[in-house]
Amino acid sequence: MTDVAVGGELPIPRDPSYLGAGYTVSSWLATTDHKRIALLYAVTITFFFFLGGIAISLVRLDLFTPTGDLLSDDTYNKLFTFHGVVMVWFFMVPSIPATFGNFLLPLMIGARDVAFPRLNLFSWYLILIGGFCTLYALIAGGVDTGWTFYTPFSTMFSNTHVIAAALGVFIAGFSSIATGVNFIATTHMLRAPGMTWFRLPLFVWAIYATSLVMVLATPVLAITLVLVIVERWLHLPIFNPEFGGDPLLFQHLFWFYSHPAVYIMVLPAMGVVSEVITCFARRRVFGYDFMVYAMVGIAVIGFLVWGHHMFVSGQSAYASIVFSFLSFVVAVPSAIKVFNWTATLYRGQIGFEAPMLYALGFLGLFTIGGLTGLFLASIPIDVHVTDTYFVVAHFHYIMVGGTVSAYFAGLHYWWPKITGRLYPDPWARFAAILMFFGFNFTFFPQFIAGYLGMPRRYHVYPPEFQVYNVLSSAGAFVLAAAYLLPPLYLGWSLIWGTRAGRNPWNATGLEWKTSSPPPRENFAAPPHVEEGPYQYHPEGFAPERHYRSQGDAA
Amino acid sequence: MSAPTKVLRAPWKELARQREGATFGIWVFLASELLFFGSLLLLYTAYRVANPEVFIAAGRETDLWYGTVNTAALMTSSLTMAVAAQAAEADMRRLTIWCLGATVLLGLMFLVFKGFEYAEDIEKNLVPGVNFALQEPAAQIFFALYWIMTAIHAIHLTVGLGLVGRLAIFGALRRIQLRDNPEVEVTALYWHLVDVIWIILYPLIYLMGRS
Amino acid sequence: MSAEAYAIWRKNGLVWLALLVLLGLTFSAAHLSLGVFNVVVGLVIAGIKVALVVVIFMGLGRSDSLIRLVAATGVFWLAILFVLTLTDVIASRHTQNPHPQQATHQEQSLPRNR
Numbered sequence: 028m029t030d031v032a033v034g035g036e037l038p039i040p041r042d043p044s045y046l047g048a049g050y051t052v053s054s055w056l057a058t059t060d061h062k063r064i065a066l067l068y069a070v071t072i073t074f075f076f077f078l079g080g081i082a083i084s085l086v087r088l089d090l091f092t093p094t095g096d097l098l099s100d101d102t103y104n105k106l107f108t109f110h111g112v113v114m115v116w117f118f119m120v121p122s123i124p125a126t127f128g129n130f131l132l133p134l135m136i137g138a139r140d141v142a143f144p145r146l147n148l149f150s151w152y153l154i155l156i157g158g159f160c161t162l163y164a165l166i167a168g169g170v171d172t173g174w175t176f177y178t179p180f181s182t183m184f185s186n187t188h189v190i191a192a193a194l195g196v197f198i199a200g201f202s203s204i205a206t207g208v209n210f211i212a213t214t215h216m217l218r219a220p221g222m223t224w225f226r227l228p229l230f231v232w233a234i235y236a237t238s239l240v241m242v243l244a245t246p247v248l249a250i251t252l253v254l255v256i257v258e259r260w261l262h263l264p265i266f267n268p269e270f271g272g273d274p275l276l277f278q279h280l281f282w283f284y285s286h287p288a289v290y291i292m293v294l295p296a297m298g299v300v301s302e303v304i305t306c307f308a309r310r311r312v313f314g315y316d317f318m319v320y321a322m323v324g325i326a327v328i329g330f331l332v333w334g335h336h337m338f339v340s341g342q343s344a345y346a347s348i349v350f351s352f353l354s355f356v357v358a359v360p361s362a363i364k365v366f367n368w369t370a371t372l373y374r375g376q377i378g379f380e381a382p383m384l385y386a387l388g389f390l391g392l393f394t395i396g397g398l399t400g401l402f403l404a405s406i407p408i409d410v411h412v413t414d415t416y417f418v419v420a421h422f423h424y425i426m427v428g429g430t431v432s433a434y435f436a437g438l439h440y441w442w443p444k445i446t447g448r449l450y451p452d453p454w455a456r457f458a459a460i461l462m463f464f465g466f467n468f469t470f471f472p473q474f475i476a477g478y479l480g481m482p483r484r485y486h487v488y489p490p491e492f493q494v495y496n497v498l499s500s501a502g503a504f505v506l507a508a509a510y511l512l513p514p515l516y517l518g519w520s521l522i523w524g525t526r527a528g529r530n531p532w533n534a535t536g537l538e539w540k541t542s543s544p545p546p547r548e549n550f551a552a553p554p555h556v557e558e559g560p561y562q563y564h565p566e567g568f569a570p571e572r573h574y575r576s577q578g579d580a581a
Numbered sequence: 582m583s584a585p586t587k588v589l590r591a592p593w594k595e596l597a598r599q600r601e602g603a604t605f606g607i608w609v610f611l612a613s614e615l616l617f618f619g620s621l622l623l624l625y626t627a628y629r630v631a632n633p634e635v636f637i638a639a640g641r642e643t644d645l646w647y648g649t650v651n652t653a654a655l656m657t658s659s660l661t662m663a664v665a666a667q668a669a670e671a672d673m674r675r676l677t678i679w680c681l682g683a684t685v686l687l688g689l690m691f692l693v694f695k696g697f698e699y700a701e702d703i704e705k706n707l708v709p710g711v712n713f714a715l716q717e718p719a720a721q722i723f724f725a726l727y728w729i730m731t732a733i734h735a736i737h738l739t740v741g742l743g744l745v746g747r748l749a750i751f752g753a754l755r756r757i758q759l760r761d762n763p764e765v766e767v768t769a770l771y772w773h774l775v776d777v778i779w780i781i782l783y784p785l786i787y788l789m790g791r792s
Numbered sequence: 793m794s795a796e797a798y799a800i801w802r803k804n805g806l807v808w809l810a811l812l813v814l815l816g817l818t819f820s821a822a823h824l825s826l827g828v829f830n831v832v833v834g835l836v837i838a839g840i841k842v843a844l845v846v847v848i849f850m851g852l853g854r855s856d857s858l859i860r861l862v863a864a865t866g867v868f869w870l871a872i873l874f875v876l877t878l879t880d881v882i883a884s885r886h887t888q889n890p891h892p893q894q895a896t897h898q899e900q901s902l903p904r905n906r
Contacts, residue, residue, distance in 0.1 A: 346880035612866030784834030
């Protein structure tokens with residue numbers, strides 16, 4: 028693959044790449060370069076991803092049989108809790124924003140760095156410290172409350188290291204807030220001349236919307252965790268029913284963050300998908316403006332639906348109805364995006380390289396996950412399937428089928444830009460397809476098991492559910508194998524991969540106009556933007572008319 | 582004496598833009614702080630709606646004088662902080678440093694009085710637990726919220742003292758430049774937030790049940 | 793004192809005096825027997841004090857619209873938290889079982905729809 032000279036190309040920078048600007052440990056640990064910080068985050072979240080994966084592998088292993096013969100009850104509870112805590116706060120929430128967001132946001136808007144580079148480095152240290160705190164909780168014996176820390180079990184009855192885990196998440200929350208503040212300020216203040224809001228790539232809009240959610244939702248989680256810690260440690264009654272405390276208030280505060288948190292996890296993924304689909308279908312995105320409104324709409328409406336997690340907790344029927352209605356409404360902008368991605372594919376010249384395979388996988392799996400969300404928004408159905416594997420399957424379809432697929436799409440799409448190397452695409456395609464099959468094998472049986480009544484978080488279950496559990500656990504090991512492939516061939520590419528030119532995919536976007544990898548300063552000269560994003564096909568261009576006019580028989 | 586550290590830093594190309602950016606950034610952070618404290622206020626509101634008479638009776642036990650003097654002190658520190666920030670912009674270095682110092686002193690005064698107040702509260706058995714002074718269970722929730730809200734506020738205030746003190750000391754030593762420095766505006770806005778939170782807490786904690 | 797310094801002290805000092813007056817007002821009003829309006833008066837006066845600090849000390853009065861939007865967004869989001877949560881809290885109280893239950897120590901019953 029070679030570079031393509033596109034009209035209006037920026038000069039190739041002559042400075043060493045950001046990877047070569049200093050080889051000492053402190054040049055990495057004290058860096059303020061957003062690209063290096065992105066890599067620091069990438070290493071951190073990959074570490075936590077594999078830890079969370081090991082935990083759930085043990086869980087799935089135990090679930091091969093209906094009796095709890097592999098793990099004790101307590102150990103089982105601690106493992107699924109650890110899986111949830113680590114995956115949510117130390118992988119999913121930071122994944123795309125802190126890695127690709129950090130690396131690409133300044134590049135995509137034509138800036139030299141984020142608005143507050145030292146704050147950026149500090150936010151990485153915060154997640155590291157939070158991570159160590161949570162790891163301590165694990166090593167000291169674990170936590171068994173579930174990632175949701177519901178009171179009064181977490182505050183009054185659990186005998187595990189709740190405080191350490193809650194503290195770890197609390198600290199990580201400030202990493203989130205700092206990142207959000209940084210990205211919002213960067214987007215407002217550092218766009219290159221000519222880069223107006225509606226010329227921004229959708230990935231930038233996605234990161235911006237995500238940052239709004241991070242800033243507004245995370246503080247509520249922070250306080251909630253403080254209250255759990257204080258009640259548990261100092262016995263100050265807040266949620267204790269003996270004193271008139273209301274455990275449901277904990278749930279209100281917890282889910283006020285945790286529902287928007289899932290939009291923190293999915294919005295950046297949507298941004299990645301928009302970048303990849305346009306490039307590999309060689310088409311401008313269909314309905315750019317509505318894609319923007321949809322993302323902002325998801326971010327805002329996502330704050331109005333949290334009570335759908337509490338339909339069976341004792342929430343008043345009146346509030347439940349309000350939340351149910353709003354939960355149906357929030358599906359609309361997501362659906363608009365799925366329609367627009369599909370329309371973007373229409374009459375495209377579709378290539379099936381690895382990033383596109385992951386993005387197409389996202390489309391299908393996110394749609395299934397989203398549709399099952401509608402079932403859950405309906406109170407009568409939710410009453411039956413809540414706290415069953417139906418819910419587990421629903422959120423894994425979106426978070427794993429959706430966000431993790433998009434993470435891999437982005438990883439493969441931007442790998443040449445970040446590392447300057449090309450990976451072997453056949454291996455990547457194989458891993459993508461294996462992942463798709465492994466994923467569905469793991470999680471589709473869970474829909475059925477849950478619908479039939481298998482509760483979540485149980486490791487002893489009635490034998491009639493065993494067939495679904497065996498399918499699911501087998502699928503999990505296929506999925507695990509698929510996850511182990513990318514580190515192998517991507518690692519291989521770092522040493523033996525062909526060096527990438529500045530634009531191996533022939534993509535549009537400012538990040539592709541600079542070298543691969545970029546220099547410390549990002550651009551040799553500050554870019555001046557004259558056109559909108561996704562200039563893949565001109566306005567009014569109809570491929571069939573074009574080919575017919577050239578005497579093509581097709 | 583070495584020259585003060587440069588104020589303009591990458592990726593900003595002009596100081597005016599950097600200051601705009603810093604001001605914008607701190608306001609975004611303040612919005613998040615509003616949600617942080619707001620969650621506690623929500624809990625207070627919900628529990629008060631559920632237990633109005635108990636909250637009023639419990640509120641009577643807080644020390645109105647300490648609360649009021651502290652409110653006055655903090656509002657005065659907001660005055661000195663505002664003057665310091667505007668003096669810095671007008672390049673009045675001595676006035677800036679004196680006012681920053683006064684802000685720190687008033688803030689310390691707040692903490693000292695708070696310390697005495699806490700000691701008195703402990704003596705009066707107003708710490709939720711076995712020997713709690715009031716009978717009604719919900720009164721313990723009022724006081725749990727009292728301790729948590731005022732402690733978290735005090736922590737924020739202490740951080741603020743660090744920020745203001747740093748400007749005062751390094752500014753006096755000429756290690757940092759105070760004029761046109763975005764850090765001054767950022768510190769000032771943070772300090773005012775600490776005051777705003779206390780202004781909201783004051784009636785909720787100290788003015789209940791006084792009639 | 794230079795004219796500039798005097799202007800700064802004057803502008804901010806007036807706000808400070810207003811804040812102290814309001815503090816005195818709210819302190820006195822708390823001692824009056826206004827029933828449910830005690831809370832209202834206290835919060836309204838607190839609101840005015842907050843507005844003074846925010847608009848003048850924090851300069852929101854002379855900030856550009858983007859900053860005002862940020863401040864308004866924070867307030868609006870807090871309102872979302874309050875309104876939707878209190879909807880549930882208040883609606884639960886209204887559907888409460890009117891017959892008070894004896895709280896035993898085996899089963900804590902919460903005043904929610906059962």
